[in-house]
Amino acid sequence: MLSYSLKRLASAIPTLFLLITFAFFMIRIAPGGPFDSERALPPEIEANLAAKYHLDEPLVVQYGRYLWNIARLDFGPSFHYLDWSVNDLILQGAPVSFTLGLLALLLALAIGIPIGAWAAFRQNRAADYSVMSLAMVGISIPNFVMAPLLILLFAITLGWLPAGGWEFSPSRMVLPVVTLALPMIAYIARITRGSMIEVLHASFIRTARAKGMPERSILFNHALKPALLPVISYLGPAAAAILTGSVVVERIFTIPGIGSYFVQGALNRDYTLVMGVVILYGMLIILFNFLVDLIYAWLDPRIRYDEQEA
Amino acid sequence: MRIWLAGMLLLPLVACNGDRQASDHLPPSRLPQPVALETDEQGRPLPDVLAETQVLYRGNAEEPQTLDPHLAEGVPSANILRDLFEGLTSTAPDGRIVGGAAVHWDISRDGLTYTFYLDPDGRWSNGDPVTAQDFVWSWRRVVDPKTGAAYGRMLAPVVNAEAVFSGRLPPEELGVTALNPNTFQVRLDAPTPYFLGLLTHPTTFPVHRESLEVHGSAHVRPGNLVSNGAYKLTDWQVRSRIELARNPHFRIADEVIIERVVFYPFEDENTEFNRFRAGDLHWTYQVPSGQFRWLERNMADALMVAPWFGTYFFSFNLTREPFRDNLELRQALNLAINREIMTQRVTRFGEIPTFNLIPPGLPDYEPPEPDYASWTQEEREAEARRLYQLAGYSDDEPLTVELRYNTSENHRKIAVAMSAMWKDVLGVRTRLVNEEFRVFLQNRAQRRVTQVFRAGWIGDYQDAFTFLELFHSEHGRNDAGYDNPRYDRLLEQIASERIPSRRRNLMVEAERMLLADQVVLPVFIYVSKRLVDPRLAGWEENIMDHHLTRHMFLLRERVAAVSPAEELSE
Numbered sequence: 073m074l075s076y077s078l079k080r081l082a083s084a085i086p087t088l089f090l091l092i093t094f095a096f097f098m099i100r101i102a103p104g105g106p107f108d109s110e111r112a113l114p115p116e117i118e119a120n121l122a123a124k125y126h127l128d129e130p131l132v133v134q135y136g137r138y139l140w141n142i143a144r145l146d147f148g149p150s151f152h153y154l155d156w157s158v159n160d161l162i163l164q165g166a167p168v169s170f171t172l173g174l175l176a177l178l179l180a181l182a183i184g185i186p187i188g189a190w191a192a193f194r195q196n197r198a199a200d201y202s203v204m205s206l207a208m209v210g211i212s213i214p215n216f217v218m219a220p221l222l223i224l225l226f227a228i229t230l231g232w233l234p235a236g237g238w239e240f241s242p243s244r245m246v247l248p249v250v251t252l253a254l255p256m257i258a259y260i261a262r263i264t265r266g267s268m269i270e271v272l273h274a275s276f277i278r279t280a281r282a283k284g285m286p287e288r289s290i291l292f293n294h295a296l297k298p299a300l301l302p303v304i305s306y307l308g309p310a311a312a313a314i315l316t317g318s319v320v321v322e323r324i325f326t327i328p329g330i331g332s333y334f335v336q337g338a339l340n341r342d343y344t345l346v347m348g349v350v351i352l353y354g355m356l357i358i359l360f361n362f363l364v365d366l367i368y369a370w371l372d373p374r375i376r377y378d379e380q381e382a
Numbered sequence: 383m384r385i386w387l388a389g390m391l392l393l394p395l396v397a398c399n400g401d402r403q404a405s406d407h408l409p410p411s412r413l414p415q416p417v418a419l420e421t422d423e424q425g426r427p428l429p430d431v432l433a434e435t436q437v438l439y440r441g442n443a444e445e446p447q448t449l450d451p452h453l454a455e456g457v458p459s460a461n462i463l464r465d466l467f468e469g470l471t472s473t474a475p476d477g478r479i480v481g482g483a484a485v486h487w488d489i490s491r492d493g494l495t496y497t498f499y500l501d502p503d504g505r506w507s508n509g510d511p512v513t514a515q516d517f518v519w520s521w522r523r524v525v526d527p528k529t530g531a532a533y534g535r536m537l538a539p540v541v542n543a544e545a546v547f548s549g550r551l552p553p554e555e556l557g558v559t560a561l562n563p564n565t566f567q568v569r570l571d572a573p574t575p576y577f578l579g580l581l582t583h584p585t586t587f588p589v590h591r592e593s594l595e596v597h598g599s600a601h602v603r604p605g606n607l608v609s610n611g612a613y614k615l616t617d618w619q620v621r622s623r624i625e626l627a628r629n630p631h632f633r634i635a636d637e638v639i640i641e642r643v644v645f646y647p648f649e650d651e652n653t654e655f656n657r658f659r660a661g662d663l664h665w666t667y668q669v670p671s672g673q674f675r676w677l678e679r680n681m682a683d684a685l686m687v688a689p690w691f692g693t694y695f696f697s698f699n700l701t702r703e704p705f706r707d708n709l710e711l712r713q714a715l716n717l718a719i720n721r722e723i724m725t726q727r728v729t730r731f732g733e734i735p736t737f738n739l740i741p742p743g744l745p746d747y748e749p750p751e752p753d754y755a756s757w758t759q760e761e762r763e764a765e766a767r768r769l770y771q772l773a774g775y776s777d778d779e780p781l782t783v784e785l786r787y788n789t790s791e792n793h794r795k796i797a798v799a800m801s802a803m804w805k806d807v808l809g810v811r812t813r814l815v816n817e818e819f820r821v822f823l824q825n826r827a828q829r830r831v832t833q834v835f836r837a838g839w840i841g842d843y844q845d846a847f848t849f850l851e852l853f854h855s856e857h858g859r860n861d862a863g864y865d866n867p868r869y870d871r872l873l874e875q876i877a878s879e880r881i882p883s884r885r886r887n888l889m890v891e892a893e894r895m896l897l898a899d900q901v902v903l904p905v906f907i908y909v910s911k912r913l914v915d916p917r918l919a920g921w922e923e924n925i926m927d928h929h930l931t932r933h934m935f936l937l938r939e940r941v942a943a944v945s946p947a948e949e950l951s952e
Contacts, residue, residue: 102820102821103820103821103824103825104819104820104821104823104824105820108820108823108824109455109532109823110823110859111455111533111842112827112858112859113532113858114534114535114547114548114858115858116527116547116548116549117527117530117531117532117534117547120527120528120530121530124530152447153447153448153620154447154448154450154453154599155448155449155450155599155600155602155603160620161620164619164620165620165621220652220656223656223660224656227656227660228656228659228660231660234660234662235653235656235659235660235662236653236656236657236662237622237623237646237662238622239622239623323649323650323653324650324652325653326621326622326646326647326649326653327622328619328620328621328622332621332649336649339818339819339820341820
């Protein structure tokens with residue numbers, strides 16, 4: 073297992089390198105630059121700014137400098153938020169996005185898996201249909217519709233919860249976490265139901281039933297574990313996406329996470345900030361896919377990586 | 383009764399007054415209305431009318447790029463910087479230029495030398511005295527090309543500023559001197575009537591040399607930032623909140639009533655609106671577009687709309703077909719636009735229709751209205767059709783034109799309405815092109831692909847020149863490519879003219895020339911629009927839209943507005 077893990081991590085380096093190279097040149101191709109504004113800058117000032125941020129050097133030299141800097145974990149100064157470095161901005165924003173994403177993820181798992189399993193258990197009965205129709209609604213209502221609706225109801229009409237902001241206060245977290253979790257709950261419920269139905273028809277479940285095991289025990293001890301495999305593979309990329317923040321939810325609830333930097337950074341031509349969040353996202357995707365594989369091995373005794381490698 | 387009258391303060395306080403005319407040529411504005419408040423001898427409202435907690439929550443559009451006053455650009459950062467710092471002059475609630483760090487000043491007879499006498503009580507937030515040397519050092523920093531001050535050109539009127547800017551002279555050669563610790567002298571190249579107004583711009587604010595030298599670019603972080611204004615920085619969570627607290631060392635700290643002010647950045651106008659409705663904010667930066675009717679019906683006492691010092695216009699690319707050397711065509715397109723419909727049906731927030739480039743409301747400038755401003759729309763359209771044919775177009779051979787704007791729901795609506803009007807009146811076929819902001823700016827500046835494009839300008843300082851200078855043949859933002867040696871000469875004359883009345887006439891002539899050459903197609907004057915908690919008092923609308931927190935205070939409960947009759951009887 074250890075040697076497999078090391079190999080996987082080593083293979084992440086060329087992947088990241090390709091990602092960095094691709095992103096670096098892509099963002100530079102976009103027309104316009106970080107210091108363009110409706111007020112034209114005098115040419116001398118523009119030249120000075122370009123020199124200060126090394127934008128006057130050939131692109132290849134800038135690329136080399138950038139690689140050298142990130143090797144030392146220095147993501148450079150932000151070109152838009154002049155008082156902060158990209159490291160500052162990510163260190164301030166990432167804990168917010170991580171907390172929000174993690175809570176939403178946990179909520180989605182805590183609700184999605186049980187109702188999915190329940191629907192499978194009651195397949196083609198009223199409970200199944202109602203859960204699945206609700207899930208369909210949850211998937212199809214985009215969060216830019218759901219969020220204002222929740223704000224209107226809970227913050228403005230009822231006045232129970234704040235309309236936005238973050239400040240790490242539990243009451244402010246409720247609405248954004250719920251908004252973010254709703255479509256995930258629906259997704260997870262549907263995946264769980266599907267794979268659960270499959271597993272419940274498997275021969276080892278029939279065997280268990282034949283042996284006279286109680287339904288409860290069959291469901292939780294035998295069926296659930298293998299039924300979760302598709303959920304786990306969905307969770308890898310989904311967790312990376314949700315932990316790096318959501319542009320829409322951050323915007324609507326004024327949450328200072330890093331999700332908006334993907335869009336705002338690109339619109340502002342804040343080259344270093346865009347690179348910073350892209351690299352972070354890339355690293356998380358690689359990390360979570362790796363974790364998914366490990367969890368697979370744990371859940372499914374048929375999977376043994378080191379033996380396969382051997 | 384005597385005391386009551388003597389100690390009465392007429393304060394503009396928000397109140398519903400939708401049908402009152404602000405002035406002849408302005409449509410109904412929703413301005414704060416005066417209320418009568420009892421005051422003490424210093425003119426402060428009595429403590430029993432004030433709310434117990436004086437903490438102000440202000441919405442403030444996007445996160446400021448920086449809180450270094452010399453590097454900052456944009457309104458959101460300026461709002462915070464005017465609370466944190468104070469320039470030589472300051473803005474009164476009604477927009478008048480009043481003393482700031484300098485309590486008074488002398489202007490030499492030729493208008494070229496300004497001597498400022500600093501308030502001897504002026505202190506930085508760490509207790510250090512604010513000295514003339516601080517201003518000398520700060521202004522040299524602004525013009526030093528190494529600083530990269532985006533608005534460094536604000537100091538262009540100062541002797542040698544341009545030469546320092548372009549690196550031909552060292553910053554020490556800038557025409558500023560500290561005559562003694564409290565006397566700061568500035569020498570100008572030409573009399574600049576708006577110079578005192580420039581000094582309310584954050585670029586001209588002083589910065590604390592020592593903290594800059596110790597902390598470098600981190601000098602603006604909470605704990606490091608030393609400022610000389612009414613407030614000091616206590617907390618800054620990026621894209622979450624910026625909190626300021628009263629600066630006890632401020633020269634007139636005892637006149638400041640609001641104890642703390644929190645600025646919230648908002649990337650979305652609806653979010654800000656929701657936060658205001660939920661009672662989290664006293665003051666919004668903007669209001670959701672397209673909701674004017676609803677707001678007027680449901681939140682009339684909070685909705686404030688007032689004329690602003692900015693014009694929304696379109697420009698023609700004069701360097702390319704079809705507008706190059708085709709004045710008649712440009713005039714036809716200009717006359718075919720119905721500005722009334724544009725402001726009443728499309729933008730719908732009380733924007734003011736205009737045929738001029740320069741907004742009304744300047745103390746010493748009356749924009750010259752072209753003849754067609756007084757015609758009926760039918761007359762204008764008839765003339766538009768005549769000119770269109772003269773320009774060589776007809777129903778059989780209609781003009782096909784491209785209209786370019788940057789991505790925004792409002793710009794799109796206006797562009798769609800424009801193209802519909804052109805089609806109705808002239809039969810023009812318009813292709814709408816919408817571009818992301820920076821791509822748009824680049825295309826505008828290159829003048830290769832543009833034909834008609836969205837433009838607009840909010841004046842940087844209170845003078846017509848801030849608009850006129852945009853069309854100098856060598857100005858960096860002259861995206862129309864207007865190149866008229868007579869106009870350039872006029873601008874140079876304005877810049878060196880010493881007699882105010884002559885200068886004013888030259889500016890009128892310059893605007894006339896721009897309009898006669900139809901470089902731009904003006905549509906309307908911008909309005910500032912926001913929601914304000916009716917308990918917030920002490921502020922007024924002004925065309926520069928400067929609102930210092932130190933003038934404001936929160937009332938325990940809202941006070942009824944004085945009716946116009948009562949106001950007159952006093």
